[in-house]
Amino acid sequence: MKLFSGRSNKPLTKKIAASLRIKVSSLEIFVFPDREKRVRVLDKVVNEDTVIVQPTSTPGDKNYMELFFITDALRRSGAKSIIAVIPYLGYQRQDHLFRDGEAVSLEVIVETLQAVGISKIISFDMHSVKIPSLFKIPIIHLSALPLFAKKIKEMPKKETILIAPDKGGLRRVKILSELLGGMPFGSIEKNRNLATGKVSAKKMEGDVKGKRAIIVDDMISTGGTISTAANLLLEKGATEIYVFATHPVFPNGAKETLEKVKAKKIFVTDSILVPEDKKFESLEIISIADLIAEAIR
Numbered sequence: 001m002k003l004f005s006g007r008s009n010k011p012l013t014k015k016i017a018a019s020l021r022i023k024v025s026s027l028e029i030f031v032f033p034d035r036e037k038r039v040r041v042l043d044k045v046v047n048e049d050t051v052i053v054q055p056t057s058t059p060g061d062k063n064y065m066e067l068f069f070i071t072d073a074l075r076r077s078g079a080k081s082i083i084a085v086i087p088y089l090g091y092q093r094q095d096h097l098f099r100d101g102e103a104v105s106l107e108v109i110v111e112t113l114q115a116v117g118i119s120k121i122i123s124f125d126m127h128s129v130k131i132p133s134l135f136k137i138p139i140i141h142l143s144a145l146p147l148f149a150k151k152i153k154e155m156p157k158k159e160t161i162l163i164a165p166d167k168g169g170l171r172r173v174k175i176l177s178e179l180l181g182g183m184p185f186g187s188i189e190k191n192r193n194l195a196t197g198k199v200s201a202k203k204m205e206g207d208v209k210g211k212r213a214i215i216v217d218d219m220i221s222t223g224g225t226i227s228t229a230a231n232l233l234l235e236k237g238a239t240e241i242y243v244f245a246t247h248p249v250f251p252n253g254a255k256e257t258l259e260k261v262k263a264k265k266i267f268v269t270d271s272i273l274v275p276e277d278k279k280f281e282s283l284e285i286i287s288i289a290d291l292i293a294e295a296i297r
C-alpha cells in the first residue's frame, strides 16, 4: 500500500504513516505563477492500493482541486484502488436546499469525488448522518466521540451534563452519553440568521445549575455557536464549561472569539491542521491518526 499526502494536513499524514509503519510516498505539486497546479506521482503505484490524505478545510476549493488532481494522477498511473482520507469533508453543511434558488454544493462535491475515480472515502463526524448515503462509493464514517469519552472519563469527578449547542447536535450528545454510561444531557435552542450567519440562543433543555457543562459539537467554525452556548450555560448557573468538537475549521477571527469563551478547555481533533497563529491557551488537540490507520489496515 502507498500513502500520499495533499498539502492541507501533512502532520496528520505523517502520524498515520507512523501508525501504519510505512513511509509517505512522493508527489510533486508544482504551482504555476497564475496559481494553477501540476500534480505528478513520483512513486510507482501500478496495481497498488493507494491512500491520499487531504481534509478539504479552508481554503476548501483549493484543497478539493488538489485532491481531484492527485486522484487523477494516481488513477492514470495505474493504482488498483484509491482511498481518500478526507477527515473533514468541506461543503458538508450545504447538504440540502435551505432557501429557493440555492445550489446544493455538497451534491456537486459528491459527484466530482466519484467521477475522478476515488474507490472509498474515510471521513469523520459528518454534519448529518444522511451524508454517507449520498455517495455511491463506500464511505467509512468514523467518529471522534470515543476519544472524547476517554478524555471525559479522565476528568476529576464532578456532577456533569453534556450539552448539544443546537437541536441538530442531540444525536451526537446521546451517543456520547451512552459511551459514558448514561451521563445526563441537554440541548440549547440555537437560532442562526441565514443572511448574516449570526447566532443567538435564549432557551435550553436540561438543568446545568451547579454543574460542569460539556458542550459537544461536530465542528467549530467562527466560534459563534460555542460562545453563545457557553454564555447561556453560565447564565443558567453552570460552574465550569468544557468544549469538545471534532473539526477546528477556524476561519480568520475565530481565535479572537474563542479565546474570550469562558471555557476551561476547548478540545478539538487534528482532522484539520490548526496553524500556530490560530492556537490559543485553552485549546487542546487530540489526534485521530490511530483511528484512521486502523480503518485503512
Ligand code: R5P
Binding pocket: 165, 166, 168, 169, 199, 217, 218, 219, 220, 221, 222, 223, 224, 225, 226
Ligand atoms: C452547525 O449546525 C454545526 O453543528 C456547528 O455548530 C456550526 O457549524 C459551528 O459554526 P460556528 O462556529 O461558526 O458557529
